[in-house]
Amino acid sequence: MTRHLSSLEFMQTFSTKLEMALNNLSLAQYPPDATRAMRKFASSEVAALLEVTEAYIRQISLKDRGPTPEVTANGRRLYSLEQILELRLYLAEHGRKKWMNPRRIDGEQCQIIAVTNFKGGSSKTSTTIHLGHYLALRGYRVLAVDMDPQASLTSLHGALPGFDYREGETLYSAIRFEDPIPTEQIVQPTHIAGFDVICAGLELTEFETAVALEMRKSGGTSFLLRVSQALEQIIEKYDVILLDCAPSLNFLTLSSLTAATGVLIPVPAHMLDVDSTGKFLELAASYMQILDEVGTSAQWDFAKFLITKFEPNDHPQANMQALMRQVFGDDLLLHTVIKSTAVADALTWKQSLYEVQRARFSAPKTYDRAIESINAANAEIEALLWQAWGREQ
Template structure:
């Protein structure tokens, strides 16, 4: 045939072209050193995050109880995430009841480990995971984000380029691999986002899927399902919450995250095709987890929730699907759905989240609607964590 193509060569060519184009896009979007920076927050946003009124925040400045922050020529104060944490610590030091402003773990509380998962790509899993991590960090929790998806979208959103930065090493794979695993503390990176550390993902994570069948044959210990939990033990004292962004399939990586988790968030887009696919996913999960449980894995969760994602309240069929899910799963469906929003998808074009972008970049109503929706979801997740700690 005159025009036959070698698919392997064509795919490689496409991959190289795309990689070069992405590299140049990243250099345009970010400075050449490619470090993202978190914006400052208005007094209104700062007060909402701290759980106080704007007038009380002004009084704290007036009484010199908190240090000065960045102020515009017009006299408007803007707060960095570091400023918010310093104010939180000051308020906590004089609070009548402990944990009023620093709501993370107390002595005796176990670390909360939350897995975001779905069988299907495009269910808003990574978007949900990163917005939850960021909202919790802004509210004073110490968060470790763990990217166990070989596609590494979560890692990319933190300003890294997995295809360059972590091609051979530096990912969570190094801490769970079967030969000479590294301590997790050697892999964890601080991020531009105060309060969040990252255990990066990358393509090399696929190796764990390929190596595990051999490890099972040779009875390599600890078994695959215990490796993630063991890796976390070394660092868990440093965090209140650990968040897994799982790959969109039920492989060994996902199961190892589930066996380390205390809570599970299953994202679901409310249309019948996705719900049918989720039905298969749940059946497969149950069967595989039975096998893992019989092999000695712990299957104790504090909670499991279905998070309705990309919800359009004006869409009749979607409303019916949500009603169907609520009837079926009751309280396991979260009260707050995550709305479908152009603000969230537009922010994603520059590899940012709603909490990172400036409100002025969007139509006010569009931005406010998206932020309100995300805050409701994430504050509901926060209350689940607090309940798990018995508060």
């Protein structure tokens, strides 16, 4: 029997068509000459971020002791994120509140958090981007590293000026074995103050082949240090580095887990997702045992599970949540991230919830529930950072 469908022709045809369609959509959202900007924040939002009263913010503004906000026709005061950071530093210098400026001090290590799981669709990228933006809004210096060749985290930033993954501007250029470039050359600033990214692209898959060839030559495990060595070059510039890992336990993920000081495992409360997570942990344990035997074990400050896409009124999910709490105990974060159309809509617009104005949603209460859920989980993770740094809560 003769088959008439060419696999090569099929893959090439639709790869090209889909890439063109998505590029056109991206250009429509963010034209090459467009400047993407973070939204401005009302004084009530600023007060919440700084954990002071709105009256105190207004008093500082009236006395010209901080940044000058934009005042709208109806008298609302709006602050840019840069002004919020300026105000934070001003209050840290003149106020009495400890840790108003949360950036790490001497003796506190940069926290490198690997966000990982076996199964696609567990909200790894959504977790990473919302945690990263939350920390940046809180005043931390954050770097997000896209470790997935599918580059979802990268695409969320629209058209980054001057970036093209085909021209060696991804993480692979800094971790390859031959002629790696300085890591600082691949760090991309974003429109969010305090939040930078290292992008991904298809060339990241080359790391797997390169490691196999290197192991054939030397037989060692030096590849495990490639990510940590690359990050070491820029670590002093950041308080937190987030690694958005691929949905597989490959060489790159192993190198990420070795570089990490903490691990976050997002898990939807569904049987298939939990079962897949069990297999991920089993396989990871077998790899970690091998690493222990060769003296390259990974040590972390914390490792936590996070329930994502949770629907509280769904009885099977509630049962699965109870099972997970029984099994994982204190290693399961107390707060869950609920399933929300607000999050899905924001990601469709290539934004996190922190970037989108509440008024843009047709059902603002949906936004309120989603942001409350995300804030609670992120605050719990922030507390883990403070605990690792030895700070008083």
